[in-house]
Amino acid sequence: MTDVNREREEEVDVEKPVVTDKRRIDPETGKVRQPDTTAGTTAEPGAAAAASAAGPGTAGGPATEGGPDPLEAARAESLDLADQLARRNADIYNLQQEYNAYVRRSKAEVANYKQAGVHDVVEALLGVLDELELARQHGDLTGPFAAIAEKLEGTLRQRFDVERYGQVGEEFDPEVHDALMHQEDSAATATTVSQVLQPGYRAGEKVLRAARVGVTGPQ
Numbered sequence: 001m002t003d004v005n006r007e008r009e010e011e012v013d014v015e016k017p018v019v020t021d022k023r024r025i026d027p028e029t030g031k032v033r034q035p036d037t038t039a040g041t042t043a044e045p046g047a048a049a050a051a052s053a054a055g056p057g058t059a060g061g062p063a064t065e066g067g068p069d070p071l072e073a074a075r076a077e078s079l080d081l082a083d084q085l086a087r088r089n090a091d092i093y094n095l096q097q098e099y100n101a102y103v104r105r106s107k108a109e110v111a112n113y114k115q116a117g118v119h120d121v122v123e124a125l126l127g128v129l130d131e132l133e134l135a136r137q138h139g140d141l142t143g144p145f146a147a148i149a150e151k152l153e154g155t156l157r158q159r160f161d162v163e164r165y166g167q168v169g170e171e172f173d174p175e176v177h178d179a180l181m182h183q184e185d186s187a188a189t190a191t192t193v194s195q196v197l198q199p200g201y202r203a204g205e206k207v208l209r210a211a212r213v214g215v216t217g218p219q
Helices: 003-011 047-053 068-139 143-160
Strands: 162-165 177-184 192-198 202-204 205-207 210-218
Touching: 068 143, 068 162, 068 202, 068 205, 143 162, 177 202
Parallel strands: 177 210
Antiparallel strands: 162 202, 192 210, 202 205
16 A cells, blocks of 8 residues: 555544444443433523523413412302392392382372362362252252252262362361351350351361351350
C-alpha cells in the first residue's frame, strides 16, 4: 500500500455501530434489569411552554386552589332565585288585596249611589204623598184615585222600605221629630206628641223628613 492510499484511509471517518443490550436478564449477575425510565423521555421542544401556557383548569394541568366551588355557586344562585320568587309572590298578593279592596269599595259605592237615588226620588214625591194623606183624612180620596194612591204608597213601602210615621201620643224624639209647638201639663210625666202637623218619612234607618209636631211636656 502506498503512502497516498494510507493517508486517504486515515481521512475517512468511519462511524462504528452501537450495540444496545436489551436483555432483561443480566448475563453476568443473573438478576432482572430495571427498565431505563430516562430513555425516550426527551420532551419535544416547546412542549413545556405549551403546558405552562394552557393555564389552570385544563386537561393535564394542576387543579386551581381557592377557585369558586360549582356546588356553592349553584346553591347561591338557587337562594337568589328563591328570594326573587318570594318577592314576586308578595307583589302579586299585595296586588290581589288592592284589587279586592277596590271591588268592595266599588260595590259599596254602587249600593250607596243606588240608595241615594231612591231617596232623591222619594223626597221629590213627599209633596204628593202629603196631598194624598190630607185628601184621605178629609174623605176626598175615593174611587180610582184611592186605588192609585194605595198602589203608589204600597210600592214605595215594599220595594224601597219607605214608611210614614208620626202619631199622637208617641214619645217625642228629637232625632225624628221637629217640635213646632210646646205646651206644659202638670200631669205629664214625659214629653209626648200632642198634634201632628206634617207626618215624617223615612227609608229604612234614614230619615227623609222629620215629622213636624206639637208636643206636651211636664212643667
